[in-house]
Amino acid sequence: MTLHRPLAKLAAALAGAAVLFASLSAQARELSVSTVLSDAFPWGQAAEKWAELVEERTEGRITLRVYPNSQLVNGDQTREFSAMRSGLIDAAVGSTINWSPQVPELNLFSLPFFLPDEAAVDAVTGGEAGEMIFAAIESRDVIPLGWGENGFRQLSNSQGAIDEPADLEGLKIRVVGSPLFQDTFDALGADPTQMSWADAKPALTTGAVDGQENPLSVFDVARIDQVGQEHLTLWNYMNDPLIFAVNRQVWESLDEGDREILREAAVEAGQWEIAMTREQESERLAAIQERGVTVTELTDAQYQAFVAATESVHDEWVPQIGEAIVEAARSAVESR
Template identity: 60%
Template sequence: MRILKLALIAGIAAVAALPAAAQYKEEYKISTVVPAPFPWGIAAEKWAELVAERTDGRINMKVYPGASLVSGDQTKEFTAMRRGIIDMAVGSTINWSPQIQELNIFALPFLMPDYKAIDALTQGPVGKRIFEIIEQNGVVPLAWGENGFREVSNSKHPIRTPDDLKGLKIRVVGSPLFNDTFTALGANPTQMSWADAKPALTTGAVDGQENPLSVFTVAKVYEVGQKYLTLWHYVADPLIFAVNQDVWNSFSPEDQEIVRQAALEAGALCIEIARKGLIGDDKSAIRDVEALGVEVVELTPEQHQEFVDATRGVYETWKAKIGAELVDMAEQSIANR
């Protein structure tokens, strides 16, 4: 009898030691700023689709575009995800930079001259360090995507020199660094969400805006007076696929790997779409914009350098704020690309 009792106790203890079955929600909310057919939205939808397929529906993810989970205020997205209000996001480094200062590195004016420079940062030691910092802040980063280089457009005249920006009212995202950059160039930056930007361009409340070419075309920004576009590659906008820490910990290891791999694949797709017609010998995206009646300015090296020189003070000030060691690492990675 005693032996039987001991065996029963041992059995109960063994069962208690087994890991609890994962308890999954009926739906996991993914926050994005824009939907499909923007590359950003397409990638988020692909992430959800791949995860649903590979988990046989155990993990059901739904995209909520327009930063609707934070009432349209995209700069609050990271905080909401950290607190568990948002389960997941495909978020912009710009929008998360108010909470993660190091993310401002991608908005340092004229740090990254080309797409290889973006890759050198996101796929190198800088990207690894940034992911570590994000995870320390209660969010699990999984993969990089891309919104693209941000180019400047306006309704008044072509922009070829810093003088051409003087006095122009330019819509910028809610980041102090963007405000400082355009102020240094003599413009009047106006911070507003993307939801408010197009109406402001329509009414003439602002003269111009800065966004990747994919946003310019898909959102039909050219229809609201933006007839002059300058390709200056002044900053880039990498995206990050991420999950709230508690949500991540609720997944089994096998499902964590599925979610991570799906994010990596969706991120690669995002980058491919964002760069289509803009790399190598294929410049079809630029020709497509010109066909819409937009005057496209491609700066000469000398013209480009004028903008670099005009914003160097901003660069140095923000290098100290971001962390000189991280920026030095970025500069070295780009030099070695």
């Protein structure tokens, strides 16, 4: 009988190890994370950084698998928030622009010429208005965790330099699928054409549209100058913050410790990406100019002409965004 005890102990130990392994395996989770752009862009790098931090801090128990290029919504970036809300997507690093059709409060950042500089953006996202916007997102069954930044959007075209509203008259400008963008470019006399980013470059290549608006990082990495966009106007007409977020049911299925890890990692990844994006701006602009793109920088008077031309857009959209949020943001901008 004693001869079999070592074997019995070994069998028991192996059985215990098997149970422990099965238990650990059961706890391991993979969450899908949607982004519009790949890790060739700061946006995609933000998602990868989040995934890296979470995997490291959970010792592999939670893996964030990043799906770039809006592939989880078949290329339709404006469906990303709805897909996350319904649970088709676990998490996302998304654009305030793309989510604004489902969260009207996010149109705050798309109000033309409302946020003049980076300090204004930080004052809004880090203050009362930012808290109100996060509450609006959470009320729609998505848990926002942290901010990132796609940057100020600049205007390019294939026809000529633009330094006053009249220069936009009749130009076909590709815009994202947001009614606010349509109204903004209508007010400026342009012919806005809504299409996804997947369709934008082919349209620019064929001349189906004359121009587009995007941050310098997108213009640079996507080499938009190679599809006839030889003129670039730096007008900072709006900023596009990014938001790290998780589906509510997924969030509530995690224990408190893992929630804190996801949140802290999102905040850290966002801060890292914001700093990187801003630091690279001057380098990107120099590279764009070296490739032969004509860059126009507006004077204060020229900037104010665009502000005046889009006042009617504010009148129409502030009530839809919410007077309280806009006032909180305006106070933050004025006191920055």
